[in-house]
Amino acid sequence: MVGGPSILAADFANLAEDVRRARDGGAGFVHFDAMDNHYVPNLSIGPLVAASLVPRTDLPVDVHLMVDNPDNLIPMFLDAGVASISVHPEAVTHLHRVLGMIRAGGAEAGVALNPTTPPETLEWALPYLDYVLLLSVNPGFGGQTFIPETTEKIRRLREMTDLPIAVDGGINAQTAPLVVEAGARALVAGSAVYKGDPATEMRKIIESGRRAAEG
Template sequence: MFRELGERIVGAPSILSADFAHLAEEVERTKAGGAELVHFDVMDNHFVPNLTIGPPVAASLVRATDLPVDVHLMMDNPDNLIPAFAEAGVASISVHQEAAVHLHRTLTRIQEAGCEAGIVLNPATPPETLEWALPAADFVLVMSVNPGFGGQSFIPETPEKIRRLREMTDKPIEVDGGITAETAPLVVEAGAQVLVAGSAVFKGEPAEEMRRILDAARSAGRSR
């Protein structure tokens, strides 16, 4: 998915804000609005103050949709779950720079398991910390809120951080947190291509809300 992205701008609904009792249907509604992958947040109640879902749910979702499933591991010891998520059939796995003790090795393990590998940066982590890990990654995920909960407000310094990261690499940049039709143009103008949106998509009719965000983002992309 990320390796073939080219110059496209794509939407990724975060299922953290979806109705889990009707997860497959919720994902299909976002697909009708133009979503091209599904963002799957995994929280462990250690690295972040919340607890979510794991590989069995990922495997069920993979079977229920033809969209690639993009797993974001917000957890300590992410290496422990890489094999299980790869076996579940997900397309990509991203890990936090702050949680992976041996980041280069972790990224390599993700790729050897058959998935694309991403590095995640918390809001306070400078892009420069990734200098020697970037060659081993397929993409970078910039958090535009502090990880752990959906529905948070966009951190306004994020676009500048994306610009600095864009100067360092041509790898695709994904952004997660507070993405709406109003903030999507800001991150796209800065150089982001993959937009993760949860609350803004599932607060109303998912297809319509996904389409609104993508229309705003792509308009900004044409002008950059």
């Protein structure tokens, strides 16, 4: 079980330092949310910020593309040196081709599922995936409340595949055990990490999830 900070909640004026502080709390990756104000009602950061961050951290940078036509941005994120990229099936026309593009560029390929997008959507994409990202809030904004039905969705997906399942949205020390017990292997936390000292808060979430994983 691994945890990582969502930098959407970080201080962008001190981004590398905020990532370092979460790493000190045991973070195993960095989650990077790119939004276009079309697929989701918010605008965030893009490939140039990723290219600046990658050389400033030894953690793998995981990119979540909440954008229409992600094909246009994927090459630039690959050039930035990110480790993994996930896309939403609703936002692409040819998912097979997009996943192949990500893998051919040397990154791991993932699909992100919105709260009401059924796991069965992925049935024919599973051979081309390296992981699945389940959103336990509606995409676009940080600080939302965890949607409890996510745990059943994790169990359903776990019945379909052994791929690593990451969960993002409303993850904190209280909800982490719920998703880990259901089968999640990676926890993405933003507001809960950066509400206080990132090292302390990151450690709390990771330890809470690991205790659940150990039974």
